[in-house]
Amino acid sequence: MNPTEKGSRILHDGTLNKSTAFTKEEREALGLRGLLPYAVSTQAMQVDRVMGNVRRKTFDIEKYVLLNALQDRTERLFYKTVIQHIEELMPIIYTPTVGQACREFSHIFRQSKGLYITSEDKGEINKILDNWPQTDIRVIVITDGQRILGLGDLGANGMGIPIGKLALYTACAGIHPHQCLPVMLDVGTGNKDLLNDPLYLGYPHPRLEGEAYFDLVEEFVMTVQDKYPNVLIQFEDFLTPNAYALLRKYRDRVLCFNDDIQGTASVALAGVYASSRITGRNFADLKIMFLGAGSAATGIADLMVSAFQEAGLTQEEAHSRLCFVDINGLVVSSRNDLMEHNLPYAHDFEQMDLIQAIDSLKPHVLIGATGAPGTFNQEVIEHMSANNDRPVIFALSNPTDRAECTAEEAYKWSNGKAVFASGSPFARVDFNGYNFKPGQGNNAYIFPGIGLGAVACCASKITDPLFLTAAKTLSEFVSEQDILEGSLYPPLKDIREVSLQIAVAVAEKAYDFGLAGNERPDNLKQSISDYMYDPKY
Structure with missing residues (x-):
């Protein structure tokens, strides 16, 4: 040359x-x-x-x-820019803008990133992986595009999610970009608009379902174990039944987690921990209601059961503190339309709608994970405020236009009483002489640190106690100034330090529980810090 x-x-x-x-x-x-x-x-x-x-x-x-x-x-300039301007750019490279980017993925496509595996690749996934140029892969984010954010089935257009998540793994936690692999399990789509779009880039067929679908996932997961023995697999934006089925199947077999179920749970739990510093109510005394009963909401509840038990409650008492309202009303034991993951939270109450449930059960915390905008309307917020001096309102659905309510609505309708957090960012709100800074319960506070800790200690699996540890570590980063401003999360500018501390805490737990595959270094924090990718030149 x-x-x-x-x-x-x-x-x-x-x-x-x-x-x-x-x-x-x-x-x-x-x-x-x-x-x-x-x-x-x-x-x-x-x-x-x-x-x-x-x-x-x-x-x-x-x-x-x-x-x-x-x-x-x-590449290095990209990451240097994102790291230095993370508060301004995270909403661009991830939620809420990534929602629009996924909708338009096939129309704005420039250059391929990651791997696409279709139904036609059954039996040949090993060959597909051989085409990827990097060999030391530590983190894979995979989606099948069926439940992208609150937008539904976007098929192969959902590839924007693994790409965005892995950019955050690098920017927020220092996983080297060459060790990251985005994967689209493109098994078709049920979105007729996409199937009729001549520019759609995905597999133009109805979705693969049933045994054939799970066989394809099995081949992928097992092939990955041979190809990249130290890899962490993050399942992302799968439809709720499949999300739970895959998590149950693989959580004890391989190093993996589902971010919508477990990552969302950990970041929400951290916010609830922090809210107690504003409301003055002990965590162990809280009653929590969910609007929405899908994978995100149920995942939060499952982790909260563990947190309540750690706080001294029995499992039965923990379940009694958590209740759900879905599209058909309060989740109660007399209903015959419930999915398996809902059953532990189906109590012996009378059937009620949301307002009736709020007035009857008097929850201290209301968490929305519906994907349905505007479901926390003025009546809902006013009834929560009538039952609480400081009602805690979590509008977690993404992107921003899918949030159950806006920050301004929560503060206005509660007359400034609400302790508010959301999944997507909202600007500061001035109300009655106070300047509120809404906290953003973004999974980016959790999954990069979890992944970094797991990779650093070569963990064999990720258990609920590791997510509890991550939640506690994150909540401890919330400063008194954050609390004074009504924010339940630390500033995004601190996210690399947050991720490092979470990684250290997670790795420590993994060593304590015998889940680590390497020897504990003398200075764990320094060892993990030294591993983190720095894009400067």
Whole structure:
């Protein structure tokens, strides 16, 4: 290869390219002389240039496309920019903008990231994995696109979720991008609009279901164990029955977790822990009601059962503190339309609607995980406020336009009494002389740290006590200033430190429980910190 070919190849390799930051000496040695403008930029200057370009864009989806292209072109600059401006850019590279990006995925597609496995690849998944250029894969995020955020079945367009989640693994927890693999299990779609879209890039057939579906997942999971023996598999945005079936099947067999069930549970539990510092009510005394009874809500409840038991309650007492309302009303034992994961929370109450349940059962905390916007209407918030001096309201559905209520609505309808958190970001709210800072219960506070801790100690599996530990660690990061502003989560700017502390706590538990596959280092925190990817050059 002559120097010119070498230089051109470097400029077109996003993992090597520093663009205008190559020094004069590097340009001479690498065959780059004349291929770049004269001036040499520092990485800080490049970050400023990127942010200037981002801020000139009118629409968030344009910013998403710009940053996506930057990731392809100059990987380290992308991560340096995201890390330094995480509060501004997380809503762009992930929720809520990733929802629109998934809707439009086939129309804004530029360059492929990750692997696509279809029904036609049965028996040949090993060959597919052989095509991936990296061999030391530590984290896989996989989806089948059937339940993307609160948007439903987006088929192969759901690939935006694994791509976005893994970008957060790197930016928030320092997992090296070369050790991350996004996977789309493209088994078709039930979305007729996509099947009729000539630009749709996915497998253009109805969804694979039943035994054939689970056989394909089994082949993938088992092939991955042979190919990448130290890998963590994160299941993402699967339809509730499949999500639970896969978690039950694999949680004790391989290193894996379901972020919608377990990650959401941990971040919500952390917020509830923190809320006690505002309300003055002990965690063990709380009564919690859920609107929505899918995988996210039930996952939160399952982890809260463990948390209540740790606080001294029996399992029966813990279940009695948790109740659900779904589209058919209060989940009660007399109903015959419940799924298996709902049964532990089906109590011997009379059938009621949401308002009746709030007035009768008087929950201290109301958690929404419905994907249905506006379900926490003025009547709901007012009834919660009538029964609580400081009602705790979690509107967790994503993206923002799917939230059960907005921050402003919660504060206004409760006359400033609400302790509010959401899944997507909301701006500060001025009300009655107070400046509230709504906390964002984003799973990004949990899953990167969980993953980092599991990878660092070569964990064999991830158990509920590890998610409890993560929740407690996160809640302890909430400062007194955060509490004064009404926020149940720390600032996103601290998320790398949060992830490091969660990783250390999770790894410590894994060593204590005999789940770790390597020896405990003398200085665990320093060892994990040294592992974390730093994109500077």
